[in-house]
Every structure is written in C-alpha cells, then in structure tokens.
Amino acid sequence: MDLFYTFVLLLTISLLNLGIGFLVFTKIPRNRVHQLFLGVCLSFVAWGIAVAVMSMTKSAFAAKFTFAAGTGIGYFSLLLAWYFPKRINISLWTKCIVSAVALVFFAVSFTDLIDISYQPLVLGPLFPVYTIFLGIYLIVGITTMLLQYKTLDLIGRRQVAFYIVGFFLTVTLGFICDLVFPLYGVSEYIKFGPVSPVFFIVFTSVAIMRYKLMEIKILATELFVSALVLFYFFNIFSNLQFSKILLSTGIFAATVFFGISLVRSVRKEVAQREEIESLAARLTIANKQLKALDRSKSEFISMASHQLRTPLAVIKGYLSMAEEGVYGKLKDNLSDVLKRIAKSNQELIVIVSHLLDVSRIEQGRIEVNAKIFDINDLVRGCVEFIRPRAKEKGLKIAFNPLAKGVRINSDEHKVHEIVMNFLDNSVKYTDRGGIIVSIEKDQNNIRVLVKDTGRGIEKENIKKVFDKFTVASSAKSRAIGGLGIGLYICKRFSEMLGGRVYAISDGKGKGSVFIFELPKQIKKY
Known part of the structure; x- marks a missing residue:
C-alpha cells in the first residue's frame, strides 16, 4: 500500500506540473519564455513519472530515465534564465556548446556510466561528473538571474524573487533526495525528489504570468480534486473485504460530490475576482482620462483667461479716461452708463483673475513669497477699500483691530486676497444689517473673522462652500452671479500658508462668520 500511495x-x-506548464504555454505559445518553461515542466514531469514507475516496478530503465530527465531540467532551466525576465545576448557558439554537452549527458544517461542498478544501488563512474554538470547548469542559471536583478524594474525584480524562492526550495529538496542520499547508499528517499519541482513550477509560473494567480488557482484545484478522485477510485479495488469496499465507495462518492462543489466554488470566486479586477482596470483608465481632461480644462482656462485679460484691461483704461473727461465733458446720463459698464468690466476682471489663480494652483505654479507685515494695517486697508460698496447697499461695516499691532511673517498678497474675498462675499450676500471684521490672536496663530447678517448657509452646505465651483443654495441668484471659486482659492491659499479657513452659520437667513486662521510664522509649504 505504501508503494501505491507513493505512486499516486x-x-x-x-499532473499538476504538466497542467501548469501547458496553462502558461497556451497563453502565448510563440513566446520563447513560455516554450522554455514548458520544456522545464515536461522534464520535471518525465522525472516524476520515471521515479513513480521506478518505485512500483524497480525498473533499471526508469532509474536511468530519471537522469535523462534531470539533464533536461538543467538544460531548459539555463536557457530560461537567458530569456527571463529579459533576454540576454548569448553567442551562438555558447548556445551550441551548452546544447551539445546536455545532449551528450542525455545519451549517456541510458548507459551504465551514470547509474548501473537501482536496487541494490550501484552508481556508474560518471555519476560525480553528471552531478557537477547538473550543478554548473543550475548555478549558472540562477547566477544569471541574480546579475540581472539590479538592472530590472520593480515588476522584473519581483519576478526574479519568485523564481529564486521556487528554485532554492526545489533544488534543495531535489539534491538532498536524489543526489546526496544516493552518494551515501541511501535510496529510499529518491521517490520524494519529484515532489520538490512543484515549488519551482508554481513560483516561476506566477512570475512569468505576472502574479495572475487566479487561473493557476483553478487549475490547481481541478488537479487536486482529480487526483483525490483517482486515488479513492483505485482504492476501491485495493480492498478485498466487502465492508471496506462499501466504505471506499462511499468515500469516493463523497469526494466526487464535494470535489465538484469545490471546483464550482473556486470558479465562481475567480470569476468575481476577475470581474472586480476588470472594473478596477476600467476605473483606472477612466481616472487617467479624467485627469487628462482636467489638465486640458485647466490649460484651456489659463489660455482663455490670458486672452481675456488684455482686452478687459484696455476697456478699463479707456473707460477710466472717458470718466476723467479726457475725451470731453460727458452728459450725466452717459456718465451713469459708463459707470455701470466699468463696474461690469471690473467684475469680469475679478472672475478672470480667479480663473487664472485656479489654473495656476492646479498646475502647481503658485509660489509663496513671505515677508513681514502688520496684520492690522492689511485688514484695515481691505475694510476701507470695501467700505464704499457697503455704504452703497446701506450696510454698516465695523473693524475691531488688535489693541497692539502684530507683525507676522507670511505672504501678504495671499492674505490680502483671502480677506478681500471674505469681505466681498459678505457685502455681496448681505442685504441689510452690517459686517463686523475682527482680529484675534493666541500664542501661535492669528485669526481674521468676518461676521455678517446676510443670507447664511444651510448646515448641509457649510463644508461644501470651500469646494471648487460651489455656491450655497441660499446664495444662488442671477443678480449676484459668481462662479463659486473665490472661497476655493481662499482654502488653497490658506493651506499654502500653513493655515485654514472655515465658516460658521446657524442656517439660512441667520448670517455667517468666515474665519481665516494662519500662523504668525509661515510654515514651509
């Protein structure tokens, strides 16, 4: 029975080695790596079958055939190392010599020069030479792999790592069982040598197929189930007692049932995993396309904004000269019209400026230019600039500076842009009441608060107002306009300065507070 179990x-x-070899080969039959890997697998299969027959029949020919198969293993492994993971230029003469030497040892394997008899074990005079030959081929192959390692990319290095792990596991077990023990006259462990190639074949197949474990998993499951079914089927006929035959038949039937269920389960799992991988791959492609579109959009906005900026500046200049009377005294009704045109033109200039800022931010072309300035003076200047607009709407605006001026080290232009955006929004979205601008400080930070009695922000939108192209529903109005990018710019500028912006509101119609917090000493962005 021990011989029977060993044979199975x-x-x-x-069968497992053969199945994996053909699985890899059929993926790209004309690929040299796949062809050589099949050669390695067939050599291992021949070795395993020869040892199986030898263990059952004590055949001297089967014993000799193991050495012929070993020659094939060494030969194809060396050639595989020349082509995988990338091809190495080897001269034709070298290939011819390697092939000729392998062919000689293959032919000699069937004579008494390497192996005379299996039981009792008697080795031929060329057995040590054969061992050296096989060792050289295997060592040269693995050395070739190691020398390539530093020149490979990440995937190539992982492929080599898989190959080396499988190689050492297989060679260690195979050499001990089939070469070391026989040198000391021990032959009973030879039958375990052919078990070792499964490590090399599985690891190398995974490396060649670049981690496509799913197909190998299906094949391994099918082969495993087939082997179990085959084993229990033959086990029925190895029993002589009727009760044992019934028991073996029941085990066989159960193995068939659960084996089919296992294979179906694995196939279903693999199909689901492959579907997920396919979706992930499509999402990756879609994401790359979206990023490309986003870059194109940013480039278009930048180009269009630049093209718009010059004519708007020219219009502003001519309007300014007309209002100053350069082209003669204007009638009152014409003066009012020009003022409205100038106001609309200025709004366009601000929008174009914001679009350019967004484009520069997304392209990483915004730099931080830090210098020391007084925060009281900066905020006061912003308040005084916006005061006429607030007065036009009948809004009161108050400023509560720090009792003692504080000089900070930051980007004055970006701080000015943030404060002006806050004030502009407060005036724009406040119809009555007023605006209070305050400055607070603690040990490390400065906070600028802009509080208004305007339209407020819904609680569900409080965190969205700083997103790009977002306008709170309470602030949407054709009369007011706006693209929803001012607060987005504020957020990005504040992040560059090592600070943050946030808003507080009790809801629609209850006003809001916009807060800009920044460190006194700018942090590296």
Whole structure:
C-alpha cells in the first residue's frame, strides 16, 4: 500500500506540473519564455513519472530515465534564465556548446556510466561528473538571474524573487533526495525528489504570468480534486473485504460530490475576482482620462483667461479716461452708463483673475513669497477699500483691530486676497444689517473673522462652500452671479500658508462668520 500511495502522490504532482506548464504555454505559445518553461515542466514531469514507475516496478530503465530527465531540467532551466525576465545576448557558439554537452549527458544517461542498478544501488563512474554538470547548469542559471536583478524594474525584480524562492526550495529538496542520499547508499528517499519541482513550477509560473494567480488557482484545484478522485477510485479495488469496499465507495462518492462543489466554488470566486479586477482596470483608465481632461480644462482656462485679460484691461483704461473727461465733458446720463459698464468690466476682471489663480494652483505654479507685515494695517486697508460698496447697499461695516499691532511673517498678497474675498462675499450676500471684521490672536496663530447678517448657509452646505465651483443654495441668484471659486482659492491659499479657513452659520437667513486662521510664522509649504 505504501508503494501505491507513493505512486499516486508522484502521479498527482506530475499532473499538476504538466497542467501548469501547458496553462502558461497556451497563453502565448510563440513566446520563447513560455516554450522554455514548458520544456522545464515536461522534464520535471518525465522525472516524476520515471521515479513513480521506478518505485512500483524497480525498473533499471526508469532509474536511468530519471537522469535523462534531470539533464533536461538543467538544460531548459539555463536557457530560461537567458530569456527571463529579459533576454540576454548569448553567442551562438555558447548556445551550441551548452546544447551539445546536455545532449551528450542525455545519451549517456541510458548507459551504465551514470547509474548501473537501482536496487541494490550501484552508481556508474560518471555519476560525480553528471552531478557537477547538473550543478554548473543550475548555478549558472540562477547566477544569471541574480546579475540581472539590479538592472530590472520593480515588476522584473519581483519576478526574479519568485523564481529564486521556487528554485532554492526545489533544488534543495531535489539534491538532498536524489543526489546526496544516493552518494551515501541511501535510496529510499529518491521517490520524494519529484515532489520538490512543484515549488519551482508554481513560483516561476506566477512570475512569468505576472502574479495572475487566479487561473493557476483553478487549475490547481481541478488537479487536486482529480487526483483525490483517482486515488479513492483505485482504492476501491485495493480492498478485498466487502465492508471496506462499501466504505471506499462511499468515500469516493463523497469526494466526487464535494470535489465538484469545490471546483464550482473556486470558479465562481475567480470569476468575481476577475470581474472586480476588470472594473478596477476600467476605473483606472477612466481616472487617467479624467485627469487628462482636467489638465486640458485647466490649460484651456489659463489660455482663455490670458486672452481675456488684455482686452478687459484696455476697456478699463479707456473707460477710466472717458470718466476723467479726457475725451470731453460727458452728459450725466452717459456718465451713469459708463459707470455701470466699468463696474461690469471690473467684475469680469475679478472672475478672470480667479480663473487664472485656479489654473495656476492646479498646475502647481503658485509660489509663496513671505515677508513681514502688520496684520492690522492689511485688514484695515481691505475694510476701507470695501467700505464704499457697503455704504452703497446701506450696510454698516465695523473693524475691531488688535489693541497692539502684530507683525507676522507670511505672504501678504495671499492674505490680502483671502480677506478681500471674505469681505466681498459678505457685502455681496448681505442685504441689510452690517459686517463686523475682527482680529484675534493666541500664542501661535492669528485669526481674521468676518461676521455678517446676510443670507447664511444651510448646515448641509457649510463644508461644501470651500469646494471648487460651489455656491450655497441660499446664495444662488442671477443678480449676484459668481462662479463659486473665490472661497476655493481662499482654502488653497490658506493651506499654502500653513493655515485654514472655515465658516460658521446657524442656517439660512441667520448670517455667517468666515474665519481665516494662519500662523504668525509661515510654515514651509
């Protein structure tokens, strides 16, 4: 029975190796790496079957055939190392010599020069030479892999790592069982040598197929189930007692049932995983396309904004000269019209400026230019600039500076832009009441608060107002306009300065507070 179980084990391993070899080969049959890998697998299969037959029949020919198969293993492994993971230029003469030497040892394997008899074990005079030959081929192959390692990319290095792990596991077990023990006259462990190739074949197949484990998983499951079914089927006929035959038949039937269920389960799992991987791949492609579109959009906005900026500046200049009377005294009704045109033109200039800022931010072309300035003076200047607009709407605006001026080290232009955006929004979205601008400080930070009695922000939108192209529903109005990018710019500028912006509001119609917090000493962005 021990011989029978050994035979089934070796046959199962050989079938597994054969199945994986053909799985890899059929993916790209004309690929040299896949062809050589099939050669390695067939050599291992031949070795395993020869050892299985040898363990059952004590055949001297089967014993000799193991050495012929070993020659194939060394030869194809060396050639595989020349082509995988990338091809190495080897001269034709070198290939011819390697092939000729391998062919000689393959032919000699069937004579008594390497192996005379299996039981009792008697080795031929060329057995040590054969061992050296096989060792050289395997060592040269693995050395070639190691020398390539530093020149490979990440995927290539992982492929080599898989190959080396499988190689050492297989070679260590195979050499001990089939070469070391026989040198000391121990032959009973030879039958376990062919079990070792499964490590090399599985690891190398995974490396060649670049981690496509799913297909190998299906094949391994099918082969495993087939081997179990085959084992329990033959086990029925190895029993002589009727009760044992019934028991073996029941085990066989149960193995078939659960084996089919297992294979179906694995296939279903693999199909789901492959579908997920396919979706992930499509999402990755879509994401790249979206990023490309976003870059194109940013480039278009930048180009269009630049093209708009010059004519708007020219219009502003001519309007200014007309209002100053350069082209003669204007009638009152014409003066009012020009003022409205100038106001609309200025709003366009602000929008174009914001679009350019967004474009520069997304392209990483915004720099931080830090210098020391007084925060009281800066905020006061912003308040005084916006005061006429607030007065036009009948709004009161108050400023509560720090009792003692505080000089900070930051980007004055960006701080000015943030404060002006806050004030502009407060005036724009406040119809009655007023605006209070305050400055607070603690040990490390400065806070600028702009509080208004305007339209407020819904609680569900409080965190969205700083997103790009977002306008709170309470602030949407054709009369007011706006693209929803001013607060987005504020957020990005504040992040560059090592600070943050946020808003507080009790809801629609209850006003809001916009807060800009920044460190006294700018942090590296």
